Amino acid sequence: MTIVATAAVLTGTVVATVSAQGGGRTAALSAASVQRDGKSSARAAASCWAIKQQFPSSADGVYWLQTPKLVAPDQFYCDMTTDGGGWVLAGRGRQGWNFAYPGQNGVAEVRSNPTGTGAFTPATLPAETIDGLLGGHTVDDLPDGVRVRRATNVDGSKWQEMRWKFQKAAPWSWTFDADPANPLTSVSFDGATSSGGNTRLVAKDSVLKPTNGFYTYETKENSWQRGFAYRSYVTAGDNSPTSYLWRSGVAGGNTIPFTQVWIRPKLTDLEYPSVPDSGTPATTEKPLMKNQTSGGAWGVTGVVSGGTGEKHLEVQAMAVSGNTMYVGGEFKYVQKGATPAADEKVEQSYLAAFDTTTGEWKSSFRPKLNGGVWDLEVAGNKLIVAGEFTKANDAGNTAGLAALDLATGKNATGWAASVSASDGSPAMARALDVQGNWLYVGGSFTRIWGGNPLSTKVSVGRTARLRLSDGKPDGTWKPNFNGSVIELDANPGGDRVYYAGYFTQVNGQPARKIAVLGTAAPAAQVAGLNDQSWHPSTPNIDKQYQQIIREYGDKVWVGGSEHIFSAYTKSKFDRIKSVITKPGGDMQAAVEINGIVYGSCHCYKFVYHDGDAWPTPTTWSQIQTANAVMAFDGKTAEPMSDFWPSLGTRAGNGPWELTEDKQGCMWIGGDINRGSWLNSGYQWAGGFTRVCQRDTSPPGKPTDLKATSEGGGVKLTWQGPSANANTAKYEVIKDDRVIGVTWGWHLTDDSGTGGRYWVRAVDTAGNRSASTEVVTP
Secondary structure, three states: OOOOOOOOOOOOOOOOEEEEEOOOOEEEEEOOOOOOOOOOHHHOEOOHHHHHHHOOOOOOEEEEEOOOOOOOOEEEEEEOOHHHOOEEEEEEEOOOOOOOOOOEOOHHHHHHOOOOHHHOOOEEOOHHHHHHHOOOOOHHHOOOOEEEEEEOOOOOOOEEEEEEEEOOOOOOOOOOOOOOOOEEEEEEEOOEEEEOOEOOEEEOOOOOOOOOEEEOOOOOOOOOOOOOEOOOOOOOOEOOOOOOEEOOOOOOOOOEEOEEEEEOOOOOOOOOOOOOOOOOOOEOOOOOEEEEEOOOOEEEEEEOOOOOOOOOOOOOEEEEEOOEEEEEOOEEEEEEOOOOOHHHEEEOOOEEEEEOOOOOEOOOOOOOEOOOEEEEEEEOOEEEEEEOOOOEOOEOOOOOEEEEEOOOOOEOOOOOEEEEOOOOOOOEEEEEEEEOOEEEEEEEOOEEEEOOOOOOOEEOEOEEEEEOOOOOEOOOOOOEEOOOEEEEEEOOOOOEEEEEEOOOEEOOEEOOOEEEEEOOOOOOEOOOOOHHHOOOOOOOHHHOOEEEEEEEOOEEEEEEOOOEEEEEEOOOOOEEEEEEEEOOOOEEEEEEEOOEEEEEEOOOOEEEEOOOOOOOOOOOOEEEEOEOEEEEEOOOOOEOOOOOOOOEEOOOOOEEEEEEOOOOOEEEEEEEEEEEEEOOEEEEEEEEEEEEEOOOOOOOOOEEEEEEEEOOEEEEEEEOOHHHOOOOEEEEEEOOEEEEEEOOOEEEEOOOOOOOEEEEEEOOOOOEOOOOOOEOO
16 A cells, blocks of 8 residues: 545645734735645645645755644655655754654754754654654555665765665654564665565675665664664764764764655645534643653652662652642652752651642651651541551551651551561561542551551451551451562442452462452452453563552553553453553553553653563554653553653662642652753752643634635634733634634735635644634635
């Protein structure tokens, strides 16, 4: 199949240049003829190829393109010379490609600097934009494949042409360096074609053909820089700012040339949906979190024990009450900023509180614990704390569990509970959840006691439930797991408790790393489910332990080792969809916010959609990128690749807690040590950061649209909504498509006196208002 769209040819009037003067709130469209030559937004063409076919003399340069998936026209750089022309530039650069879904350095940078030394810093179109240029087709549909053009000498006067033809029917992905890689049906070097290959590595080079090979992955010898590297047969180049061939200068490094990536979708005539007289409805962006972090001034730093690895992290737990976020883990200090003053780095270990509106540390909350915190739950006026401490505020009967006053951190009166192990080994409460009047607890303990008055010790099997009011254990509900519990979820319906951990049995029955129990005594497994037929990513049972299990709506989400996150039906526990992350990536925490499920891991590279095996995913449908936290549509379980938060970690352990605050922001906790780029540097983060909701409210609707015949054209005027009159831009629709975008309230179409017109507002987040009703001159 090739990308050659066939549809009804547009017969409506086409207009020409759009110019806007925001200050004077005027814009003009001056028309010459009905031509889709790409020379203006109103003449936007379906593709560079379409322009070249209709206007053969078109030269290399910037053109306006538009497809129904792109919605509004935008400008792109077209190569109208090579092999018949019609190529659109998707990206270019020398070393330092990030190969990420959001692209790199923006659309404008790609079109403005297609080549030359000023283009050495990589710039790529977002994958979503390239999918728009493909017009709904997949990358394997490209009849000429993906064109990769590489410099072959230091002054950029000689070039090599590669063609990659993709095997899988997948949307665009920049993950050329993935392992396993995107398979190719063929690859050619200057016209010499070989079958097979992949986007990570092709080795057809030799002494006689030194440039017939490439690799796209990073190496230490290349100073961890990615690009379209030559292999060892090419030795030219250096790290000067003007050389088209870059070398790191490190022994064993290879040459990374300046490279351009082009595609040639052969879209010609496209059919746009008709617009009714009533106009277009309002549309909003997906309710995702922003990719940019909103870091606070304060954080937590240091690790009390000095230990390393995922069991010794600054943050392991979070819980919110009103405008207070409680943060627990093994941190040693609360700290303000990267360079705190003497009174801005305070020893307050294991548990602290922060204001969710200001980010300030709440110094009045000062509990004293002697060990790490693993989970937190707010229950009424108490903060329930689970961990590996043996005392809270030096009080007895607080081993592993404590209830604290929300304001001061002192022990709550009338509540007590403790855990221990019958064999004398260290005991720990690791997971908590509240359901009705019960507090469910899981971990590595076999005895529990509590209440007011204090109960006797009750023998249990690594889980129990306590009376929420005073901590007394329920002696009638005692499931017995043969391994420790990592996570549990007491569902909102009140009839189930989900478990994940290292166990293989519960109550002597098979329970391979997960279990679903009823809440009625004596805690039996829920019948009629396929939970013991759940799909692990590895046959090694020891490596099948799961660390996430959450019921959200009609699905149960399960994640953990090895590197798998899956959605199952609640009704039968049948698998719906899975993803595999590589190279790192055990799943560690999850939260649902506004119908989006977020899952975190120590994963910073590749996500194999529909993959279900590790270490070699085989069933995947596409590869995209991830950075520590991924998003999934709660209804379909489809990954949402446009969520790609910018954050960094101290030691690569990633986020171990995700929690929503009352402002709708998601707090991300673990060994986080930086947030997004802001002004001239990255935001500092101490153990946690947060990302906040994207704007999903449509702007106000423009009013009073008028169309008046004037001088052989049509003058359009309207009134902007007062709520966003100074910030919204406006899309002018003529007949069936957007013909111009302006920040003003006036536009003149000089292409003729006919046509049907609408106008709608678009805010900075991409939400669109309902349009006006149709007007005609």
